[in-house]
Amino acid sequence: MTVRSLCFVIAITYCPFLIAAPPQPIPVIFDTDLGNDCDDVLALGMIHALQSRGQCELLAVTITKDHRLAAPFADAVNTFYGRGDIPIGVCRSGVTTHAGKYNTLAEQTDGDSLRYPHDLLDGGEAEDAVTLLRRTLASQDDGSVRMIQVGFSTNLAKLLDSPADSDCDLDGRALVAAKVHSLSIMAGAFEPISRNGAKPTAHREYNVIKDISSAQTICKKWPTPITWSGFEIGIALPFPHQSILIDFQFVNHHPLADAYTLYHPPPHNRPTWDLTSVLVAVFPENGYFEHSPLGRVQIDADGYSTFAPQADGRDRYLILADDASDRVMEALVLLSSQPPSRRK
Numbered sequence: 001m002t003v004r005s006l007c008f009v010i011a012i013t014y015c016p017f018l019i020a021a022p023p024q025p026i027p028v029i030f031d032t033d034l035g036n037d038c039d040d041v042l043a044l045g046m047i048h049a050l051q052s053r054g055q056c057e058l059l060a061v062t063i064t065k066d067h068r069l070a071a072p073f074a075d076a077v078n079t080f081y082g083r084g085d086i087p088i089g090v091c092r093s094g095v096t097t098h099a100g101k102y103n104t105l106a107e108q109t110d111g112d113s114l115r116y117p118h119d120l121l122d123g124g125e126a127e128d129a130v131t132l133l134r135r136t137l138a139s140q141d142d143g144s145v146r147m148i149q150v151g152f153s154t155n156l157a158k159l160l161d162s163p164a165d166s167d168c169d170l171d172g173r174a175l176v177a178a179k180v181h182s183l184s185i186m187a188g189a190f191e192p193i194s195r196n197g198a199k200p201t202a203h204r205e206y207n208v209i210k211d212i213s214s215a216q217t218i219c220k221k222w223p224t225p226i227t228w229s230g231f232e233i234g235i236a237l238p239f240p241h242q243s244i245l246i247d248f249q250f251v252n253h254h255p256l257a258d259a260y261t262l263y264h265p266p267p268h269n270r271p272t273w274d275l276t277s278v279l280v281a282v283f284p285e286n287g288y289f290e291h292s293p294l295g296r297v298q299i300d301a302d303g304y305s306t307f308a309p310q311a312d313g314r315d316r317y318l319i320l321a322d323d324a325s326d327r328v329m330e331a332l333v334l335l336s337s338q339p340p341s342r343r344k
Contacts, residue, residue: 025057026282027144029136031129032274033065033151033207034074035100038263041077042239042336043150043274045256048081049338056146056282060136062089062129064151064211065096065103071123072106076116077255081340089132090123091154095210102259116255129155130162130172137179138168145179146281150186150274152207157214160221177223184281186274187215188297188305189231190317202304205231209303216299227280228297228317230305233289234273236320237329239336241266247337256336275332280318288328290319 030047032040050056061078063070071088078086108115120126133155137145149156162172170178187207192200208215218226244266248257264270279288294313298306307317320328 025051025054026146027059027140028056028146028148028281029060029062029133030058031062031064031147031149031151031155032074033070033096033210034063035065035067035070035103036096036151036206037273038102038260038270039234039239039272039274040150041073041102041256041259042272042332043148043278044074044077045081045337046275046278046332046335047148048078048083048340049335050278050282051083052081052338052341058083058086059140059145060087060089060132062091062133062155063123064091064093064129064154065100066091066093067097067099067103068123069099069103069106071126072118072120073103073255075118075120076106076114079118080116080255084118087132087136088120088126089129089155090126091129091158093154093211095152095154102262105255105258105262110253115253130158131165133159134162134165134172134175135167137175140179142178143181146181147183148185148277148281149183150207150277152211153187153214153218154211156183156222157211157217160217173221173223180224182225182227182281182284183218183222184227184229184277185218186229186234186277188228188299188317190228190292190305190307191230191232193232193235203231204303205305208299208305212299212301212303215303219297219299222314224314226297226315227277227284227291228305228315229273229276229280230317231273233276233318233320234271237272237276237325237332238269239272239275240329240333241269243333243337247333250339272329272332275336276318276328279328279331279335288324288331290321290324291316292319
C-alpha cells in the first residue's frame with residue numbers, strides 16, 4: 001500500500017464526514033392554474049430543469065383551472081421533458097372554465113400526430129386533485145414535501161378540510177402537518193403598487209380574488225411555514241422576450257415558448273410571478289430574495305392581503321433587493337430554458 005493510499009484509509013476511518021452522501025432531491029408538488037397566464041408553464045419547465053439537475057423531484061401536478069385541456073397540456077409538458085408518468089389531478093370548481101390562450105396546444109397536430117405527444121387527452125379523465133394529494137403525501141417521509149402553489153388556493157384548502165380515507169388515517173390538516181416541510185405560494189400583494197406614475201395603492205391579487213374563501217382557509221389553517229411571493233415581486237422581474245426568441249430554439253417547437261407566444265407575443269416581457277415561488281421553494285437560503293420578519297398573513301372579504309409581524313408567526317413574504325434583480329433573472333431564464341436531459 002502506498003503512503004497516499006494509507007493516508008486515504010486513515011482519513012476515511014477517522015473522518016467519515018469527509019465522504020458525504022450526495023444531497024437527496026427535494027420532493028415537490030406543483031399546484032397551478034395552468035392556462036391563465038404563461039408564467040405557470042415557465043415555472044413548470046423550471047421544475048423539470050431542477051429535477052434534471054438532481055435538485056428536486058416532481059411528485060405530482062394538481063390544477064385549479066377548471067377546463068378539460070389544462071391537465072392534458074400539463075401532461076404534454078411533462079412528456080416533453082421525458083416524465084409523462086407524473087400524476088396529474090384536477091378540480092371541478094367552475095372557476096376559469098375557458099380554455100385559455102395556450103392550453104389548446106394539447107390538441108395541436110402536425111399532420112396526423114400530436115405536436116406534443118401525451119397520454120392524458122381530456123381533463124375529465126384525470127384524478128381528483130385532493131385524492132391525488134392525499135395519496136402522494138401519505139407515501140412520503142415526514143416533513144419532506146415542499147408544496148408550490150401558483151394558482152388559486154382551491155385544491156390546498158380542500159386538502160386541509162379532507163377527512164381520513166383509505167390512503168391515510170389522518171385528516172387533511174394533520175396529514176399536511178406530518179408530511180409537508182413548507183408551502184411556497186404566489187399570492188397576495190404586500191407592498192403598494194404604482195401604475196403609470198400614480199400614487200401607490202393596495203392591490204387585489206388575481207390568485208386570491210378568484211377564490212377568496214380558499215385563500216382565507218390557507219391563512220387560517222395551514223400548519224407549516226409559508227413563504228408568500230406577492231404581486232410586487234413578479235411584476236418587478238419581467239421575463240426577457242429575447243430569451244423566448246433565442247434560448248428555446250434547440251427544437252422546432254417548444255411548449256414553453258409556444259405558450260408564451262400565444263399568451264402575449266414578443267416583444268412583450270411578461271412578469272415572472274410564478275417562477276419566483278419555484279426558485280425560493282428549492283433554494284430558500286440562497287439569497288435570491290430577502291424576507292420579511294415572521295408574521296401572519298390575512299385575506300379580507302374583498303381579497304386584499306395584509307401582513308402583521310408576529311415573533312412566533314408562520315408566514316414570511318419575499319422582498320426583492322435593488323441589486324438582486326439581475327441575479328434572480330439570470331436564474332429564472334437559465335432554468336426555464338434548460339433543454340430536457342431525459343426525453344423519451
